Amino acid sequence: MxxxxxxxxxxxxxxxxxxxxxxxxxxxxxxxxxxxxxxxxxxxxxxxxxxxxxxxxxxxxxxxxxxxxxxxxxxxxxxxxxxxxxISGFTGQNKRHENSGDTVKIPAIERSYVKSAPKVKRYEPNTVAFFATVSVTSLDHLGGHQNIVFDDIVTNIGNGYNNHHGVFVAPVSGLYLFTTSIMSQQNMEFWVNLVVNGNIIVNLNERGTDGRHGSGSQTIIVSLNQGDDVAVQNAHNDDAFYGDKYSSFGGYLIQELVSETSSIVG
The missing domain is CATH 1.20.5 (Single alpha-helices involved in coiled-coils or other helix-helix interfaces)
Known part of the structure; x- marks a missing residue:
């Protein structure tokens, strides 16, 4: 346009x-x-x-x-x-029942509450393990073939280790591993035996020099019967060791021994 x-x-x-x-x-x-x-x-x-x-x-x-x-x-x-x-129909029905003497029951809503049980942590029945250290600073004047007492228990599953006598008693028969680590006093030498039922399995020797401590360790794997005992012993008279959690003793069950029973048929 x-x-x-x-x-x-x-x-x-x-x-x-x-x-x-x-x-x-x-x-x-x-x-x-x-x-x-x-x-x-x-x-x-x-x-x-x-x-x-x-x-x-x-x-x-x-x-x-x-x-x-x-x-x-x-x-x-x-x-x-x-x-x-x-609602009007329900109210009218309720009034009719009230006039007749009956009662109307409204079904209740059922609520189910599931209470969660606390989880309980358990080890297998055949679990055996322990570990302990020497808490005192110094162990002095130990006698020959005297048990070294590792008094501070860190782990003791199966209650096989006694920290009053420094000895482990096998609660079940089986294959076990044990390890120990010992620290010497300054400028001092020591000799130690790891024994089973009083029999020496391995020896351990170490010496601290030049004003320092010395530390040595040993590990064994042995088959034990129920009730056999294992300990770390001082070999010579009047030896001394350094503690303060530098010296330790521990072990655990590798495999429980299962006895097989054979039945004779005839």
Whole structure:
């Protein structure tokens, strides 16, 4: 529409410029300004058209949303109506039973509560293990073949180790591993035996020199019967050892011995 109007104005101006000799002529610059103004008007109209289209789309979306809300309200109203009807019917039934002397029992909702029992940690019945250290700083003037007492028990599963006598008694028959580590006094030498039932299995010797302590260790694997005893003994008279948790004795059951019984048929 504006394009046609612009074209008509342009034709009129051209006719006026050509045919009217007595009237003042429109300059070329004025003509260009007029065309520019018309062009700006066309752009403004296009922009307004786009705004109108956006507004129409917004109105359509609002109408759609409003329709959805009305549908939701209708469904909720129907649900409320059904609930009121159910309550009214139940109340009327309850009143009829009250008039007749009967009672209406509403079934209770049963709730089951599962109380979680605390987890109890247990070792297998055949688990045997112990570890103990010497807590005192120094063990002095030990006699020959005297047990070294590792008094501080760290582990004693199966209660096989006695920290008053420094001896382990096998609670079950089986294959065992034992280890000991002994530290000497400064500039002093010691001799130690690891014994089973009083019989020497291995020896251990160490010496501290240059004002320092010396430390040695031994490990054995032996098969024991139930009731056999194992200990770490001082070999010579009047030896001394350094404790303070530097000297230790420990062991554990590798595999329990299972006795096989054979039956004679005949």
């Amino acid at each position: 504006w394009y046609l109007l612009s074209l008509v104005i342009t034709l009129l101006i051209n006719c006026k410029c050509v045919d009217s000799a007595t009237e003042s002529t429109i300059s070329r610059e004025e003509f260009e300004n007029l065309k520019t103004s018309l062009h700006r008007q066309e752009k403004l109209i296009e922009k307004q058209d786009r705004k109108i289209q956006d507004l129409q789309a917004t109105v359509s979306r609002c109408a759609e949303l409003s329709q959805r809300q009305e549908n939701d309200i209708s469904r909720q109203s129907e649900q409320i109506r059904q609930l009121i009807s159910f």
